[in-house]
Amino acid sequence: MPGTTHGKMISGMTRALRCAVIAGTLIPVLTTAIQAQPFNVPITDxxxxxxxxxxxxxxxxxxxxxxxxxxxxxxxxxxxxxxxxxxxxxxxxxxxxxxxxxxxxxxxxxxxxxxxxxxxxxxxxxxxxxxxxxxxxxxxxxxxxxxxxxxxxxxxxxxxxxxxxWFEFANTGSSSRSGTRPLDSDNDGRFDEDGSDDLDGDGNIVQMRKYMPGAGTMKVSDIDSRLMVPVEQGEVGDWIMLGSEGIDNDGDGRINEDGPGGYxxxxxxxxxxxxxxxxxxxxxxxxxxxxxxxxxxxxxxxxxxxxxxxxxxxxxxxxxxxxxxxxxxxxxxxxxxxxxxxxxxxxxxxxxxxxxxxxxxxxxxxxxxxxxxxxxxxxxxxxxxxxxRQYYNEAWTEESPIPNEQRQLFYNDAVGMGAWYVDWHEVDHPTYGTIEVGGWSKFYGRMTxxxxxxxxxxxxxxxxxxxxxQMPMVELGDIDIEQHEGNSWRITATAMNPKAIPTRADAARQNRIGLPDFFGIEGDDLTVHMGGFPSGMLGEQLNPVERRPERISIESGISGRDRVTVSWIVSGSGSVTITYESTKGGTVSRTVPLR
Amino acid sequence: MKLFRSIAIPTLAAGFLILVLPTLSGTLLAQTGSYDAYLNHTDLTARLQSIVESHHDLCTLESMAVTTGGHDLWMVTIGNPNNGHAATNPGLLVVANIEGNHLIGSMAALYLVDYLANGYETEPAITDLINTHTIYVVPRLNPDGAELYWSQAGTEMPWKADPEDDDRDGSADEDPGDDINGDGLVTKMRVRDPDGIWMVDPDEPRLLKRADRTRGERGIYTIYTEGVDDDADGEYNEDGLGGTHLNHNWPHQYPYYQDHAGINQVSEIETRALADFAFTHRNLVMALTFSPYDNLITSPEAGFEREAPVNIPEGLELPPGVSMEEVMEYFRERKAPTSILSQDAPYYRFISERFREMTGLSGKGASGEAGSWPQFAYYQLGLPSFTTPVWTLTSEDDGEQPGTSSDDIPRARIAALARRNGTSEDQQWLQWFESNGIEGFVDWTPANHPDLGDVEVGGFAPNARVNPPVDRIADLCEQHARFAVWLGAQTAHVQLVDTEVEATGPGYYQIKATIQNDRYLPSALEMGLRTRRVQPVTLRLLPVDGMVLIQGPLQQQVRNVYGSGGRATVEWRVQAPPGTRVTLEMLAPAAGGLTSVTISLNQEGR
The missing domain is CATH 3.40.630.10 (Zn peptidases)
Known part of the structure; x- marks a missing residue:
């Protein structure tokens, strides 16, 4: 059982405090008190x-x-x-x-x-x-x-x-990658007719080998009797490797070439x-x-x-x-x-x-x-x-007491008490006669x-x-209102994205995916004459957009940890509402009086 | 020493017959209703139902899907009434009216159904085709779009009706063209503009041409689509009606992110229904499309293709039982070809020649076929895929009957002459409208535009250049139906022509099976082999008690059998008690279906 190493006192305390929180969404004082508590990650109770x-x-x-x-x-x-x-x-x-x-x-x-x-x-x-x-x-x-x-x-x-x-049937660590929709992987008109076969019924698909004294291409390793190694040139071995556990179900001379799915x-x-x-x-x-x-x-x-x-x-x-x-x-x-x-x-x-x-x-x-x-x-x-690499605590070096070839088996023995390796054992094969099967179980290698x-x-x-x-989160900064003459105003607003991800990816802009962001202004008594981006060293000039100044299109959105500033020249009275709309960065808006 | 010959299929006659053009009677075969008007969905449905009802032994009518507009996507299946294995006969897939306004395509497809149904057991070529093939006809892949031809008659729209936000402003279809001058049509507006780049074409004052400064020409007009700025964004008609173009929605050379290409490949109900059909019908051997694109009047040219490089990772150990060739194939960096493969081009050329003879069609099809269905059918399904616009401008030039020698096609000469004289295609259209009394061009007339002031409205009428006049429908359809019957007969038909058993020792036998394709096309085009979509011919010996395989395997595959008498032989060696009877199966789903013979292992031997 995980999560029982800490004392009852702490778990009792957290339970009590949680009750307090449930009752106390209306009582901010208590919430603050809870925040101050020491805490275990992950939670133990x-x-x-x-x-x-x-x-x-x-x-x-x-x-x-x-x-x-x-x-x-x-x-x-x-x-x-x-x-x-x-x-x-x-x-x-x-x-x-x-x-x-x-x-x-x-x-x-x-x-x-x-x-x-x-x-x-x-x-x-x-x-x-x-x-x-x-x-x-x-x-x-x-x-x-x-x-x-x-x-x-x-x-x-x-x-x-x-x-x-993968869970239910015999597999290797790498099989059952596909879905299970039938597919004629070998193009013979039959679907999924030659998958692997669990010859010993142990739920694992491992390797097949056959003892062929003096006629093989493989031999048992000197390092560990479970390891198979290819013979040197000019040498003969006693074993032949026959591939993944299975039989030629459809008689086309190939083994396991059309299993479940295959996409x-x-x-x-x-x-x-x-x-x-x-x-x-x-x-x-x-x-x-x-x-x-x-x-x-x-x-x-x-x-x-x-x-x-x-x-x-x-x-x-x-x-x-x-x-x-x-x-x-x-x-x-x-x-x-x-x-x-x-x-x-x-x-x-x-x-x-x-x-x-x-x-x-x-x-x-x-x-x-x-x-x-x-x-x-x-x-x-x-x-x-x-x-x-997480198995061994460090990369293997020449100084290691265990040969490189053996370290996975060493790990299996020393850390797994043999849990993950299927020792070679005899089974009957319809084509190859008596053979042996053995090797890594599906839970080793790719699985944690x-x-x-x-x-x-x-x-x-x-x-x-x-x-x-780090996803974008749009915020509105200061809104600067400057009276020009009469009821004519220059309004300057800034939207910020304090996060690392832009409000719109360049990829989206380039591919014309989704909508651009929009920086808009509206009011009951408002005429927008011009709108655009401040320019000049001090932002004292205005680079106006050609169309729709009341809803300026910001094609690139706001970059990561950056801001966008726009100015409008308007006439009107009362108050104006300034809105920054971003499909991915959120929509924020603020209403300010013209004065 | 040949001891046993199980079957001898007569093959001689077929070899001579295949290239002979069908000689059908002069009268029109299609009889169920007339061909003097274009049909909307209701009328087309009624016509299809009527044909299928009166030929229910031959045809079925199925709805492949229901579109967003609520229309059934019809497919007619025509097959041998005596053989319940319609899905194991080689399949011909005919698709039409992918562009909603290309109505001549649906007429040609309807006519073909009619023609086949009525010709069965009266015309030998048709009878033979239906007895040996299953013909799947989708007369109108885009019923929603086709309805726009009537409901939005003033606008030319090849795509679907579903709205699309072309200008990415958050609203869809909010700024279509508008009829400014009240003639019921959306044409063009020309506006006098000192910055304009267009001028009146000196050869044809109704047309405009782009001014060429390098020849001292000066532009005086700017051209817009007829309409107002409905959404007041400063742009005219930038987000018109309609959505996905179903002939730009396919994965080969898909035009990513382009207007009307769809949200992604095969994104539409219609295209998905057709794709799913194609992938679940492994018996398909050919695709014929009636669409504005053409590869029959002008056959496609093969391009240069570099062999794909092989990058085998360093230090790769060969797994047991895997050959170096397989490894090389695995690590080959393949790229999709963009022109027809050189091995396949000659077949297209030959068929194109026959097409021109049989239809007399010349002229050219539409350009810009990236993402089109006919391309997909060849480059990804690996099928021989042909497409014809059914009608072209130059096919209308004179009343000459088709079928004359290919060296003497007056239309082609006229077209060539026109090109030499520098007559533009637009000018040819105007001439053709005049000589046929068609109001295909709206003369420029002054109009008042709310924003632009004085404008002139005019230009080509919507859809005037898409479909032929209705009095040409029947002839064009007849020619294409005749061609389709001939084309269907060219597909591979692989037969098991010979099995031999030879005793090679006491109880030891060698079995040889020879297969042969007497039709014109190979059982797989090179593209079909590459895509691995065309199923190889599979030969298998069924296991039997007491028989031990010496040389095999039991199941073997032949990837391709060339046409015009191409052969392949497959061998086995077995050990078995004399007299053992073995069943040999040949499965060629795309080239003749399943054949099964039983052979007897004879006790005589060397």
């Missing part, structure tokens, strides 16, 4: 006792969501944004404080995970993120401010079928989409799968989303686009915002590197982060959760060991929160 040393499958995720909604009904809402191929719910948990406005009126952060069915850590981080924000709303002022000013859309998994398939939901997005023969896994056409279509429809219906994260595994990376060299580089201004966040992410996430997808990893056509950035103007990162999972969840959720906090 939560309302909802979720465990983050285990992985949640589809049903368990449903239960966890239900429990959290029951505990925090005011803030949490479950939206089913679509249905997967097999008919599972595409669950989106909306985090919003209705007291401060509807979610659609706030700048929102989108997060999903497990678009690749086997990359299940994202599901845990997403549950943790919701859980953490809710459990700490009353006690951590930073949490409260974030939850009060922003909305969160948490799509727990983009690929519920693929994830469930890649993260190559199915519109931006830079390429057909399957160029970009493997692309499927038929952009958004041809119900899961990607549901997510795209949701994103398109929520232009208030300004930041996004899509969790993957593995390798310890904070990835940004572009996904292919052909896309060119982002503008300096867009890159500045991404770099600001990405460079800090490396500090939040030990063992993780902030890198560019195509340049530092591989080329992806039709990937999610290109879609959200180029097609939707959302500043997006995709983290490759978990680095295998359960005892390290909570830290992974916490740190990555904190990064998502950091990223979300």
């Amino acid at each position: 939560p309302k909802v006792n979720l465990r983050f040393d285990r992985y949640h499958d589809y049903a368990a995720v449903g239960e966890a969501i239900d429990q959290m909604i029951e505990a925090f009904p005011k803030f949490l809402r479950l939206e089913i944004i679509g249905t997967s191929w097999e008919g599972r719910d595409m669950r989106c948990v909306v985090i919003n404080n209705p007291d401060t406005g509807p979610d659609t009126a706030k700048t929102a952060f989108y997060v999903d995970g497990s678009i690749h069915g086997n990359e299940i850590q994202g599901i845990e981080v997403n549950l943790y993120l919701i859980w953490f924000l809710m459990e700490n709303y009353d006690t951590l002022p930073m949490v409260r401010e974030l939850v009060d000013t922003r909305a969160f859309y948490v799509v727990i998994t983009q690929n519920p079928d693929g994830s469930q398939n 890649d939901l993260n190559r199915n997005w519109p931006t830079d989409w390429q057909p399957d023969w160029i970009q493997g896994g692309a499927h038929w056409y952009p958004l041809s799968n119900p899961e990607s279509r549901a997510v795209a429809d949701f994103l398109l219906a929520h232009p208030n989303i300004a930041g996004a994260q899509s969790w993957h595994n593995t390798g310890g990376m904070i990835l940004r686009g572009p996904g292919s060299a052909d896309r060119g580089e982002y503008t300096y201004r867009d890159r500045q915002a991404l770099d600001y966040i990405g460079e800090r992410a490396e500090l939040i996430l030990p063992y993780y590197d902030y890198i560019v997808l195509w340049d530092d990893l591989y080329t992806v056509h039709g990937g999610f982060i290109d879609y959200t950035f180029d097609n939707l103007g959302i500043f997006t990162f995709s983290n490759e959760l978990w680095s295998s 060991p359960p005892f390290m999972l909570q830290e992974l969840c916490h740190r990555n959720a904190m990064f998502a929160i950091f990223h979300a906090d």
Whole structure:
């Protein structure tokens, strides 16, 4: 049981204080008192006792969501944004404080995970993120401010079928990446007819080897009898490796070439989409799968989303686009915002590197982060959760007492008590006769060991929160009113964005996506003669816009940690209302008297 | 020594027949109703229903989807009434009226349905086509857009009716063109303007030309679309009616972020319905489109293609059982070609020649086909994909009957002459309007504009250059229906022509199966092989007790069988008790369907 190491006194105290908060939203004094209390992160006595040393499958995720909604009904809402191929719910948990406005009126952060069915850590981080924000709303002022000013859309998994398939059936750590919609991967007119086969029924798909004395290409390693190594040139071995556990179900001479699905939901997005023969896994056409279509429809219906994260595994990376060299580089201004966040992410996430997808990893056509950035103007990162470097505490060196080849097995024995390696053992194979199967279980390599999972969840959720906090937030600065003559005035107003992400991405402006920001003025007795941007060394001149001075279009929005100033020459009386409208940065307005 | 010959399919005659043009009777075959008017959705629906009702053994009518405008997206399926395997016969997909106002396309598609239904069992070419193929016809992919032809008759709109915010100001369709001079049409306005770049064309005073300063010419006009600045943003008619252009909504060379291209590829109910159909019907062997684009009058040219580089990561270890070739293929940096592949171009050229002979069509189609359906059908589905505008300006020049020798097409000569004389296409249109008594051009007349003051309104009438006069519909459709029947007969038909069993030792046998394609087209174009969308011909021996495979595997694939008698042979070696009976299956979903034979392993041997 986690969370029991601290004394009853503290947990008793927090419980009492929470009651005080519930009763005391009307009593700010008490709230202030609570803020001053010392606090454990994560909370040790939560309302909802979720465990983050285990992985949640589809049903368990449903239960966890239900429990959290029951505990925090005011803030949490479950939206089913679509249905997967097999008919599972595409669950989106909306985090919003209705007291401060509807979610659609706030700048929102989108997060999903497990678009690749086997990359299940994202599901845990997403549950943790919701859980953490809710459990700490009353006690951590930073949490409260974030939850009060922003909305969160948490799509727990983009690929519920693929994830469930990974949990339920025999797999490797890398299989079940696809969804489960049948696809004729080998073009023989039959669908999914030759998947892997769990010959020993242990729930893992491992490797096959056959003993062929004097006729093999492989031998047992001197370092560890579980390791197989290729023979030297001129040598003969006693073993042949026969590939992944399976049989030739369809008699075409190949093994496991047409398993469940066989497409890649993260190559199915519109931006830079390429057909399957160029970009493997692309499927038929952009958004041809119900899961990607549901997510795209949701994103398109929520232009208030300004930041996004899509969790993957593995390798310890904070990835940004572009996904292919052909896309060119982002503008300096867009890159500045991404770099600001990405460079800090490396500090939040030990063992993780902030890198560019195509340049530092591989080329992806039709990937999610290109879609959200180029097609939707959302500043997006995709983290490759978990680095295998975290197993060993440090990179392997010559001084290590364990040979490099053996260190994974050493770890399996010394830290996992043999939990993750399937020792070689005999089975019968319909084509190869008696063979042996053995190797790494699906829980090793790409998966985080359960005892390290909570830290992974916490740190990555904190990064998502950091990223979300850097979404634009428009504020109005001073409004300067200068009387010219009679009832003629020059009004100068400034809008600011104190956050790192611009209110509108250059990508959106270049691609003519969404609306520009607007800086407007209106009043009951008001004629706007001219409007534009102050120029001259002291801003004493005016560079007027050609049309619609009463609603000046700000095509680039406000850059990160920057401001935009406009002036109007008007005549009129009474008061004027000045409004800055930004789809992603929010809308703020103030009414001032003309005097 | 050949001991056993299981089947001998007569193939000789077909080889001679395929290139002979169909000689159909001179009377029009399509009989269900007349072809002297363009049809709105209600009328088109009634006509389709009437044909399908009177030929319910041959045809079905299905709604692929319901559009946002509430119209059914019709598909007529025509197939062999005696064979319930319509989906396993090679499929021909005919799509028309993708541009809402290209109504001649829907007429040609309707006519084709009519023609096929009525010609079955009376015209051998049609009977043969329907017996061996399934023909899917989408007569109007854009019913919502087509309705605009009537409801917004004054405006030329190829796209859908759904509103779109072209100028990104937060409102959609708020500043369309307007009829300033009250003639019911939205044409152009010309305004005298010292900064103008247009001048009166000295050759044709009704037309304007761009002034060329380098030739001492001076512009005096600025041109606008006819209309007022409805949303008072200083721009005229910058956000007109209508949304996505369904022929710019496809993934090949998709025009990202352009007006009327849609929010992304295949974003519309109509395009998605067609795409889903295409991907779930692996029996499709050809796409024929009636759209303003053309690749039949003028066949496409192959471009130069560089071989894609292979970048294998350093230190890559080959997984067991994986060949170096497979690895190279995996790491090849492929790029989508932008011109037809050189291996496929000759087939297009040959078919184009036949098309010109059969229809007499010349002239040119529309340009700018990036993101179009016919392109997608070739570059991504890998199908032979043909498109014809059905009607062009120069196809109307004279009354010469089509079908004469391709060397002697007067229209082509007239077009060539016109080009040499420097007659612009616009001038040719004006001449054609005159000689046909069509009011296709509105003469410039003064009008008063609320903002611009004195303007002149005039120019080409909307839709006047899109569809032929109604008295030409029947002839043009007849020619295209004849061509479609001929074209359909060119698709591959792969047959198992020979199986041999040879005893190679006691209880050891070699089995050979030979397949052959007697039609004109190969079973897969090079593009079909590349896209891997065209299914290879699969041959498999079904396992049987006591039979051990020596050389296999049981299931083997032939990626392509050339046409005009192209062959391929597949071999197995097995060990089995003499007399064992083995079933051999050939599956060619896109080239003839499923064939199954049983062969007997003979006990004689060497």
